[in-house]
Amino acid sequence: MTLFSARGLTAGYGPLKVLEGIDLEVNEGEIVVMLGANGAGKTTTMRAISGVIARHGEITFDGHNIQKVGPDAIVRAGIAQVPQGRGTFPELSVEDNLRAGAYVRRDGSGAVQADIDKWFELFPRLAERRSQRAGSLSGGEQQMLAIARALMSRPRLLLCDEPSMGLAPMITQELFQMIERLNRDEGLSVLLVEQNANLAMHMASRVYLLETGRIVASGTAAEIGADDTIRKAYLGF
Amino acid sequence: MALFLQRLVDGLSEGSIYALLALGLVIIYRGTGHLNFAQGEMALFSTYAVYQFGEWGVPIGLAVLMGMVVGFVLGAGTEVVLVRPISRKSPFAVFIVTIGLFQFLNWLDGALWGGQQLPSSAMGSTQGKFPSLFPNNPTDYFNVFGAAIKWQSFWMLVLVLVIGGGLYLMFNYTKLGLAMRAVASNSESSKLVGIRTGTVLMVSWGIAAAVGALGGVVYAGLTTNVNQSLMFSVFIYASAAATLGGFDSPGGAVVGGLAIGVIQNLVAGYADEWVGQQMKVGVAFLVILAVLLLRPAGLFGTSKVERV
Numbered sequence: 001m002t003l004f005s006a007r008g009l010t011a012g013y014g015p016l017k018v019l020e021g022i023d024l025e026v027n028e029g030e031i032v033v034m035l036g037a038n039g040a041g042k043t044t045t046m047r048a049i050s051g052v053i054a055r056h057g058e059i060t061f062d063g064h065n066i067q068k069v070g071p072d073a074i075v076r077a078g079i080a081q082v083p084q085g086r087g088t089f090p091e092l093s094v095e096d097n098l099r100a101g102a103y104v105r106r107d108g109s110g111a112v113q114a115d116i117d118k119w120f121e122l123f124p125r126l127a128e129r130r131s132q133r134a135g136s137l138s139g140g141e142q143q144m145l146a147i148a149r150a151l152m153s154r155p156r157l158l159l160c161d162e163p164s165m166g167l168a169p170m171i172t173q174e175l176f177q178m179i180e181r182l183n184r185d186e187g188l189s190v191l192l193v194e195q196n197a198n199l200a201m202h203m204a205s206r207v208y209l210l211e212t213g214r215i216v217a218s219g220t221a222a223e224i225g226a227d228d229t230i231r232k233a234y235l236g237f
Numbered sequence: 238m239a240l241f242l243q244r245l246v247d248g249l250s251e252g253s254i255y256a257l258l259a260l261g262l263v264i265i266y267r268g269t270g271h272l273n274f275a276q277g278e279m280a281l282f283s284t285y286a287v288y289q290f291g292e293w294g295v296p297i298g299l300a301v302l303m304g305m306v307v308g309f310v311l312g313a314g315t316e317v318v319l320v321r322p323i324s325r326k327s328p329f330a331v332f333i334v335t336i337g338l339f340q341f342l343n344w345l346d347g348a349l350w351g352g353q354q355l356p357s358s359a360m361g362s363t364q365g366k367f368p369s370l371f372p373n374n375p376t377d378y379f380n381v382f383g384a385a386i387k388w389q390s391f392w393m394l395v396l397v398l399v400i401g402g403g404l405y406l407m408f409n410y411t412k413l414g415l416a417m418r419a420v421a422s423n424s425e426s427s428k429l430v431g432i433r434t435g436t437v438l439m440v441s442w443g444i445a446a447a448v449g450a451l452g453g454v455v456y457a458g459l460t461t462n463v464n465q466s467l468m469f470s471v472f473i474y475a476s477a478a479a480t481l482g483g484f485d486s487p488g489g490a491v492v493g494g495l496a497i498g499v500i501q502n503l504v505a506g507y508a509d510e511w512v513g514q515q516m517k518v519g520v521a522f523l524v525i526l527a528v529l530l531l532r533p534a535g536l537f538g539t540s541k542v543e544r545v
Contacts (some may be wrong), residue, residue: 050428051431052428070433075431076431087423087429088424090423091422101430103419103432150430152534153431
């Protein structure tokens with residue numbers, strides 16, 4: 001069942017058009033990976049979906065048109081983003097970062113605290129640093145915090161913008177395992193953009209290839225991996 | 238001892254006014270990185286509004302609350318109408334706009350309430366003196382160790398501690414406070430967690446101006462000379478207070494404000510021959526200069542350090 005779909009999505013910055021009209025779909029329970037080089041428009045896609053930049057096209061989530069609504073309504077609808085470069089609140093404590101992630105929830109501070117405790121159990125390193133400023137965490141810890149913060153809004157679709165950026169390969173692997181586990185155990189659908197394709201391909205249900213604002217190929221991970229030209233250009237083997 | 242105590246308390250009560258205005262400066266600076274040059278004039282406009290409510294027979298307590306509402310609307314409106322559209326084009330231009338607003342509001346005060354000291358019988362004032370929130374007759378004082386402490390000074394100090402404490406609780410224990418801290422820390426991420434950053438900034442400006450309005454009306458009760466230039470020097474002292482305390486620290490604004498008030502009164506009191514009342518403002522400049530040289534983030538401000 002289609003959870004999220006965008007048809008003819010265009011977006012850009014002022015006169016600069018970055019996305020030239022892309023079609024994109026995420027089905028319930030899928031991990032969809034979007035690959036693309038630097039400047040292909042991956043981050044712009046994510047920001048457009050979250051509504052923090054102006055966008056055009058037909059965008060639906062869970063059967064509702066969300067094209068005209070603001071970023072707060074998009075979070076409330078169930079789409080949360082882990083932005084590029086982690087985007088934590090560096091001056092706020094780890095716990096306040098998580099609390100801010102639950103900003104749109106209306107189910108009371110008890111339920112929010114229960115979720116905070118749940119993520120602390122899953123990420124013990126964050127629990128140890130709960131009252132530290134987020135800016136003092138290591139890159140990997142900040143990435144975990146950014147993911148936990150996004151999950152605090154109880155999303156159905158998680159957008160991850162290059163989570164591996166600046167992380168050691170071991171940490172990246174750990175992170176991707178975490179995302180897979182959330183997908184499997186919690187039924188979380190994921191749209192993940194990556195420049196570094198190898199690890200991401202392993203867990204992808206489907207893959208899109210983005211090149212200068214256009215989708216140039218799409219298919220299952222196996223199909224994309226089987227294409228020689230694509231493999232050489234994006235996977236490097 | 239009595240004289241020292243007297244000067245200390247005078248300093249604290251004047252300092253509480255600087256603290257209230259500095260709180261406003263800090264709230265806006267934290268949220269947007271802007272220095273609101275019109276902070277003092279917004280407070281003066283609200284103070285004049287309180288006077289006007291008094292003319293219409295509104296009791297002082299209610300008039301002050303209404304004045305704070307006027308301040309809130311003025312601050313919030315400024316953010317929506319002037320600051321937001323302009324900061325999108327150029328953040329620096331916002332500073333120039335607040336200078337323009339400073340001049341406009343000062344002109345408006347004159348246009349609405351005349352240029353002379355208020356209350357003036359020429360303007361047909363029915364109030365004998367400028368309305369004061371706290372008792373400020375010459376007989377309203379109590380004695381401590383031989384020093385005559387004005388009740389007004391006492392209540393002003395209580396007021397600033399209550400407001401400072403209230404803002405502290407709001408910042409740290411309410412959803413609005415969390416949103417304000419989040420927006421100050423990372424605006425884009427705030428949007429991504431569903432915070433309406435525009436609304437938060439609007440409310441921040443409103444709260445800042447409402448707190449400033451309180452500072453203005455309390456100052457009007459302290460001084461007997463309420464005119465259009467009332468807030469000029471107060472704004473400079475408040476800026477010094479915010480610099481000393483740290484421009485992103487509300488607690489620092491309170492401590493900074495009280496410290497500036499005390500330093501200024503002690504220096505002017507004990508070094509009267511070569512500093513004197515007229516040069517008090519120079520003390521504030523010296524403090525600003527020393528802080529910027531020795532500890533640019535202020536006493537309680539955070540210098541931004543971040544691991545990546």
